[in-house]
Amino acid sequence: QVTLKESGPVLVKPTETLTLTCTVSGFSLSNGRMGVSWIRQPPGKALEWLAHIFSNDEKSYSTSLWSSLSISKDTSKSQVFLTMTNLGPVDTATYYCARIVETGSAVLTTYFDYWGQGTPVTVSS
Amino acid sequence: SYQLTQPPSVSVSPGQTASISCSGDKLGDKFVSWYQQRPGQSPVLVIYQDNKRPGIPERFSGSNSGNTATLTISGTQAMDEAAYYCQAWDSSKVVFGGGTKLTVL
Numbered sequence: 001q002v003t004l005k006e007s008g009p010v011l012v013k014p015t016e017t018l019t020l021t022c023t024v025s026g027f028s029l030s031n032g033r034m035g036v037s038w039i040r041q042p043p044g045k046a047l048e049w050l051a052h053i054f055s056n057d058e059k060s061y062s063t064s065l066w067s068s069l070s071i072s073k074d075t076s077k078s079q080v081f082l083t084m085t086n087l088g089p090v091d092t093a094t095y096y097c098a099r100i101v102e103t104g105s106a107v108l109t110t111y112f113d114y115w116g117q118g119t120p121v122t123v124s125s
Numbered sequence: 126s127y128q129l130t131q132p133p134s135v136s137v138s139p140g141q142t143a144s145i146s147c148s149g150d151k152l153g154d155k156f157v158s159w160y161q162q163r164p165g166q167s168p169v170l171v172i173y174q175d176n177k178r179p180g181i182p183e184r185f186s187g188s189n190s191g192n193t194a195t196l197t198i199s200g201t202q203a204m205d206e207a208a209y210y211c212q213a214w215d216s217s218k219v220v221f222g223g224g225t226k227l228t229v230l
Binding site: 037039046047048049052060062063064096098100103104107108109110111112113115116117118 | 126154155156158160162167168169170173174179210212213214217218219220221222223224
């Protein structure tokens with residue numbers, strides 16, 4: 001059974017750094033054409049992809065947020081981490097981690113087959 | 126950067142067919158996935174690689190051609206009322222559409 005669970009602070013002050021942890025079970029972070037992504041959703045708004053890391057340690061970041069994001073993993077602990085620096089009120093959102101699967105041959109694609117329950121983060125002084 | 130456009134809302138009567146569009150430049154050359162998100166819940170994958178179902182009801186189907194991908198829900202039920210998001214892969218980055226709120230009247 002595949003599960004993902006996010007954890008981290010609920011309240012963060014402006015300009016501070018946020019570190020979120022995604023703990024996975026039911027699959028390995030070192031095998032296969034899969035990995036973990038972070039996605040966020042401000043209240044009442046759409047999903048926004050932030051970053052992903054694959055089993056081969058390949059990483060990618062949102063074009064608009066790349067300078068403030070860092071993703072890493074600890075395979076032995078089945079954990080993926082997201083660090084976001086210099087937070088502002090616009091970063092208030094529910095943050096999800098999801099398993100990303102890469103598939104295809106001539107045309108590559110990805111999709112998210114399992115999601116965590118999400119963790120709310122409020123940025124306020 | 127690549128963009129996907131969805132209508133903000135779609136309405137359908139129970140038992141009828143709902144169609145939700147997702148448009149992007151040469152989207153038919155990419156694969157599209159769809160997610161359902163009920164209020165207060167995490168998104169759920171309903172379609173991947175344009176038209177594959179991951180163990181969800183057969184009334185959900187997908188297509189993708191030209192610049193438009195479409196999620197079709199046949200025999201729409203009240204439980205299908207939710208937000209739906211399309212997603213594609215471009216230049217090693219994930220792109221989501223803005224979401225469509227499906228209302229079952």
